[in-house]
Amino acid sequence: MGGAKHADAGLARFLPATVTAVVGFALGLVVAWGVGQGGTEQAPSVASGGASTSPEVPAAPSESAIPRVSASASGTAEPIVAPSTVFDMDKYSIDEADSPWVVVNKLRPLDPKTYVPDDLGAVNGVSFTDGGSIRAEAGDALAQMHEDAQAEGLNFRVSNAYRSYARQNDLYSVYVNRSGTAKADTFSARPGYSEHQTGWSADLYDSDACRLLACFGDTEVGRFIADHGAEYGFIVRYPEGDQDITGYIYEPWHVRYVGVDLAMEMRDRGVATLEEFFGLPDAPSYAS
Numbered sequence: 001m002g003g004a005k006h007a008d009a010g011l012a013r014f015l016p017a018t019v020t021a022v023v024g025f026a027l028g029l030v031v032a033w034g035v036g037q038g039g040t041e042q043a044p045s046v047a048s049g050g051a052s053t054s055p056e057v058p059a060a061p062s063e064s065a066i067p068r069v070s071a072s073a074s075g076t077a078e079p080i081v082a083p084s085t086v087f088d089m090d091k092y093s094i095d096e097a098d099s100p101w102v103v104v105n106k107l108r109p110l111d112p113k114t115y116v117p118d119d120l121g122a123v124n125g126v127s128f129t130d131g132g133s134i135r136a137e138a139g140d141a142l143a144q145m146h147e148d149a150q151a152e153g154l155n156f157r158v159s160n161a162y163r164s165y166a167r168q169n170d171l172y173s174v175y176v177n178r179s180g181t182a183k184a185d186t187f188s189a190r191p192g193y194s195e196h197q198t199g200w201s202a203d204l205y206d207s208d209a210c211r212l213l214a215c216f217g218d219t220e221v222g223r224f225i226a227d228h229g230a231e232y233g234f235i236v237r238y239p240e241g242d243q244d245i246t247g248y249i250y251e252p253w254h255v256r257y258v259g260v261d262l263a264m265e266m267r268d269r270g271v272a273t274l275e276e277f278f279g280l281p282d283a284p285s286y287a288s
């Protein structure tokens, strides 16, 4: 998609000025007609398609010509934004525990802290080593990602996905006893603050050698997930170098389902964390 846009822009750059002017004039007529037909909601920058009613059809004009033509046709110079490119930041809640976009971190516990999803289940064809389950929509996406990974000769298992408040409480207690609170807080969430409790997250691995270790990110499966996870709606929730934002060390194995739209939008914009994407405060540590 980006390639096509650049190709169009490149073509336009090589058009002689006279041709551009003629095209611009023709476009002006069509746009003027479009305005008369109530067609200003159409986005002239979308050059593909081919429906004869679209004002963008006559040419692949240079992008600089579009605002000029539009201005002459409508008398205003409002920016033209293709509706399909506007990302709806409010499509889902980031606060409600049930939402696929819920943002849980050390400053944002689940509400209620004892939340339990109502559509947990196993995933066909994907083994859950430590038992557990995942929410249905995330499970479907995980199954598809697993199938496609297998088609490339890769395989992965789920170490753990959904964890209840009680289970998280047990785990966290073990880690605190073993490592102390400060250390435990860098890799294990307190009960009520774990993304695993949302039912949208899973820890993936392919071999015990790098299970729950940073080296997983350098395995073929780890790279597949980092590169292609977004196409299935998954993000690597705790990227390398973002501990000051997310509160957690690099966890290339921990994926979070947010849906394809958001995951792809984050990938396209180069935004790695949910905190940054939604303009939330950094959450390096608990408030108390």
Ligand SMILES: [Zn+2]
Pocket (backbone or CB within 6 Å): 196, 201, 202, 203, 253, 254, 255
């Ligand atoms: Zn995890």
